[in-house]
Every structure is written in structure tokens, then in C-alpha cells.
Amino acid sequence: xxxxxxxxxxxxxxxxxxxxxxxxxxxxxxxxxxxxxxxxxxxxxxxxxxxxxxxxxxxxxxxxxxxxxxxxxxxxxxxxxxxxxxxxxxxxxxxxxxxxxxxxxxxxxxx
Numbered sequence: 106x107x108x109x110x111x112x113x114x115x116x117x118x119x120x121x122x123x124x125x126x127x128x129x130x131x132x133x134x135x136x137x138x139x140x141x142x143x144x145x146x147x148x149x150x151x152x153x154x155x156x157x158x159x160x161x162x163x164x165x166x167x168x169x170x171x172x173x174x175x176x177x178x179x180x181x182x183x184x185x186x187x188x189x190x191x192x193x194x195x196x197x198x199x200x201x202x203x204x205x206x207x208x209x210x211x212x213x214x215x216x
Contacts, residue, residue, distance in 0.1 A: 154179065162207065164214035172207065182207065 154177040161171050173181040173190060180198055181190035198207055207214045 162214045170207070170214050180207075 154175040156173045157176050158174040159171070160174065161169055163169055171183040171186050171190075172193075173183070175181065179192055179194045182193045183190035193207065
């Protein structure tokens, strides 16, 4: 009987020792965000145009150029598929991915 009483007291003491007696102030509204003012005051981010088509074209001097057509109507002209290319727009670019006339390096390249 003494053993049962002692073991019961030890279990109860261990259970009570796990309780934290400190006072907690929990807010049920919005969580605290130290960057909230910074995030709300910044301008919206505009994504760059996406690539809608990738085509290759032959020029008059028999060279090949590669063009990445972008969703905003512009294009990137590349001499090699791996390079990032240069932006082409306006007078140097006429047409779209299906029917095009590009002036590259002073010569005309057509599909």
C-alpha cells in the first residue's frame, strides 16, 4: 500500500512539475508581423514578359539567327541558342513568329 501511495504521489508531482505557472498573453486577432509596414508600402512587382515562341531564321548571307518571341510583342535576337540575346523592337522588327522580317547586322532575315 505504501508503494502504491508513493508511486501515485511521484506521478502526480511529475505531472504538476510540467505545468508552467507564468502568465501568457495570447492575442486572438492578427499575428505580429514586424515587416508588415514595409511590405504594405512597396510598389507591386511586375513580372518580365514570358517567351511565347522560339524560332530560327536564315539571313541573306546564309547565316542563322535565333529569335525568342516575347508576350509583350517584342523579341530577343540571338546569334547562338545559348546566349541571352538583345532586345529587338520597332523598325528592326516587322511581323510575328509566323511571318517575320528582321533587320540584323544590317541585313534582312526572313522566315
